[in-house]
Amino acid sequence: MKLEIKGLTKAYGKKQALKGLNITLTEGVYGFLGPNGAGKSTFMNILTGNLQATSGQILYDEEDIVKLGRNFRGILGYMPQQQALYPNFSATGFLSYVAALRDMKKSRAKERIPKVLSQVGLSDVAEEKICSFSGGMKQRLLIAQAVLDEPKILVLDEPTAGLDPKQRIAIRNLISEISAGKIVIIATHVVTDVESVANRILLIREGEMLADSTREELNASLSGHVWELQVPEEQLERVVGREDYLIGNISREGKILFVRVISDKEPDDYVFMSVRPGLEDVYLYYFKE
Numbered sequence: 001m002k003l004e005i006k007g008l009t010k011a012y013g014k015k016q017a018l019k020g021l022n023i024t025l026t027e028g029v030y031g032f033l034g035p036n037g038a039g040k041s042t043f044m045n046i047l048t049g050n051l052q053a054t055s056g057q058i059l060y061d062e063e064d065i066v067k068l069g070r071n072f073r074g075i076l077g078y079m080p081q082q083q084a085l086y087p088n089f090s091a092t093g094f095l096s097y098v099a100a101l102r103d104m105k106k107s108r109a110k111e112r113i114p115k116v117l118s119q120v121g122l123s124d125v126a127e128e129k130i131c132s133f134s135g136g137m138k139q140r141l142l143i144a145q146a147v148l149d150e151p152k153i154l155v156l157d158e159p160t161a162g163l164d165p166k167q168r169i170a171i172r173n174l175i176s177e178i179s180a181g182k183i184v185i186i187a188t189h190v191v192t193d194v195e196s197v198a199n200r201i202l203l204i205r206e207g208e209m210l211a212d213s214t215r216e217e218l219n220a221s222l223s224g225h226v227w228e229l230q231v232p233e234e235q236l237e238r239v240v241g242r243e244d245y246l247i248g249n250i251s252r253e254g255k256i257l258f259v260r261v262i263s264d265k266e267p268d269d270y271v272f273m274s275v276r277p278g279l280e281d282v283y284l285y286y287f288k289e
């Protein structure tokens, strides 16, 4: 199974939202990481057939997905960002509705619905109304509808938006569990969403790919560039204002501040130590925010 994105561009009038993406995806979990406006939604909308590319193409096993049309959409599961759920439906009712929209056979829907509800841990509330669900339960139901027809390609848009840390972990673990044998694309600007689950991380900014690598390789690329400084509080403003420093987390112990700094050169002020880079440092380095 192979998905090839070849020279994909999209312009909205004069705005160039995608500037020629080239990516080849095989089975695995891919984190599309980029700030707001990077072009993630535009890419996903083209992949799901909701938007036409300006140029370039996407091939699924050598065939153009536009030509494959319904056949391609049949193997695609999509979890949208908005909680597009009907509050008065039960979980089962909602999934039956989705099955009908997808033209699934009634017998198959009947067999699949309890299975996916069990997979996402919602069997106990299968007949409860969606309006009584927590944010995490709603996200799990959205994942359930995306995997209902056993898609080969699963696209998740900000899957942990609005969730607390415990629910985020639960959703990430669920993604790992259901990803076997699929191409899973997670689009997000939340580093922790992809840090532990993605086999490959693609950094996207202003419609361009900045990096396409494993987490380990990305972290290693910053090795020797991340430092922690111990700064007296009256000096913080000066340190933070230095143009040669990118500032990460700042924490305080009494009058001393621990400042995480990304810098091409070894810092020349205050006690410092070199620290192991993480994906958040990589994000800061590439996106300077």
Ligand SMILES: Nc1ncnc2c1ncn2[C@@H]1O[C@H](COP(=O)(O)OP(=O)(O)OP(=O)(O)O)[C@@H](O)[C@H]1O
Residues within 6 Å of the ligand: 012, 015, 016, 017, 034, 035, 036, 037, 038, 039, 040, 041, 042, 043, 189
């Ligand atoms: N319908 C549109 N008309 C004009 N410009 C658009 C349209 N949709 C998106 N854009 C622009 O294209 C660029 C990419 O937007 P896109 O929504 O794909 O980014 P994104 O990475 O998904 O961001 P977000 O996380 O905020 O959804 C942005 O500069 C955006 O303003």
